[in-house]
Amino acid sequence: MCGVFGIRSTERDVARLAYFGLFALQHRGQESAGIAVSDAGRLMVMRDMGLVSQVFTEQKLQGLHGDLAIGHTRYSTTGATHWANAQPLIHHGRARTVALGHNGNLTNAAELRAELLEAGVKLGSTSDTEVIAALIAHDEAPLEEAIANAMRRLVGAYSCVALTEGVLVAFRDPLGFRPLCLGRIGDDWCVSSESCALDLIGAVYERDVHAGEIVLVDAANELRSTMAAPARPDGALCIFEFFYLARPDSRLDAVEVHGARVRMGERLAAEAPAIADLVMPIPDSGTPAAIGFARASGIPFSEGLIKNRYVGRTFIQPDQGLRQLGIKLKFNPLAEVRGQRIVVVDDSIVRGNTTQQIVQMLFDAGATEVHVRVSSPPVVSQCYYGIDLADEDELIAARRTVEEVREHIGATSLSYISLEGLQEAVLRPESAVCRACLTRKYPTAIPTGAATAKMKFEVTPA
Helix, strand or coil, X not given: CEEEEEEECCCCCHHHHHHHHHHHCHHHCCXXXXXXXXXXXXXXXXXXXXXXXXXXXXXXXXXXXXXXXEEEEECCCCCCCCHHHCCCEEEECCCCEEEEEEECCECCHHHHHHHHHHCCCCCCXXXXXXXXXXXXXXXXXXXXXXXXHHHHHCCECCEEEEEECCEEEEEECCCCCCCXXXXXXXXXEEEECXXXXXXXXXXXXXXXXXXXXXXXXXXXXXXXXXXCCCCCCCCCEEHHHHHHHCCCCCEECCEEHHHHHHHHHHHHHHHCCCCCCEEEECCCCCHHHHHHHHHHHCCCECCCEEECCCCCCHHHCCCHHHHHHHHHHHEEECHHHCCCEEEEEECCCCCCHHHHHHHHHHHHCCCCEEEEEECCCCCCCCCCCCCCCCCHHHCCCCCCCHHHHHHHHCCCEEEECCHHHHHHHCCCCHHHEECHHHHCCCCCCCCCCCCCCCCCCCCCCC
16 A cells, blocks of 8 residues: 655656655555655665655655655555655666555465565565566666566556656556556646546646556656556456545546445445435545445434544554554544444455444444444455455454354444445446455466565575
């Protein structure tokens, strides 16, 4: 779960625009942030642990000069949580120096890493991102060919931005697991994980980067592209992006996320009605579906829970103790829930700890019934493509029935949207999305014997 951004401009402050692009993508990762700039081909990177606003100050931004910039905000899925894995990473190779930011997970990273080490390539991080950068940096073929050669060896999810040889590069895996789109601000090209970052800087969305495509913006600010790897006809865009990860004001594959989530709520109301007095979301990602549920059911909508938005998202807190403390800091029920039968709408239930505590919180506040409705089907399997879901042993629905999950969270009733209902809501055919976390059917080979979604490597001594 990461956000990437890139821009080329000779007239604009590219580092500052990258900063604001990352600010819009902060929801995709809160562990670290970084910006790399290219000034007449000379690369400089600034990265650190923390939020975008913590890593960069006005003084630091003023020190980043150039006509090209890429940025990255990270939540680790491969590689440990420490500074060496913050991105963009810079790798100095035989053929070129590459600064690269990556969103996704490679499922064959261990094999590629072993091959690089055997060939004498030094790797300074434990992230699969440096594997991608190293393949390109050590390939003596022309740049476009070197990227294509690397892509043909990569298996898994990767939406990447890079700077090398004075060129802005973006490329996406042949299945298009993670989103990546192109925009223009005036005559200048930019690329982003989500369209909401383009909106923030005043850029116009042009199109998505196609699955398997390489896009290059050269010194003349001319964009050229090539299809480097055969793409599956429809692709495999992550369906988790639609119901949870992406910002509601973004467009994924030309589908507005907010609209899709409202449709999920409407469908959920039809599939799992409840007799209740209020419909309320678990904010913020549950809000659009709650709006749809209220609209379709005719039950009044209420906020019900007030969220402290100065507390980080509990889903991406890496420590379980912090996660449980964060829930108490994050939500507070309104007095109007007292004596009411409530429908609580959430986007997903992963471990169940958050939902369990919220249900108890609402009963403690005087709710007489708490009916939980979920705008995704049960999450039953881990992800190998860039979403840090728990091991199956920690996924509450992996080995429990819906009734057993209901008992665990303490709700009056519990219902999930059907897989078919979710599919219709996102306006994409089954063949166009990855649903592995909901079905255990993976679109690529996955690592055997991997115990967790965080496939970590040992640090190689320098």
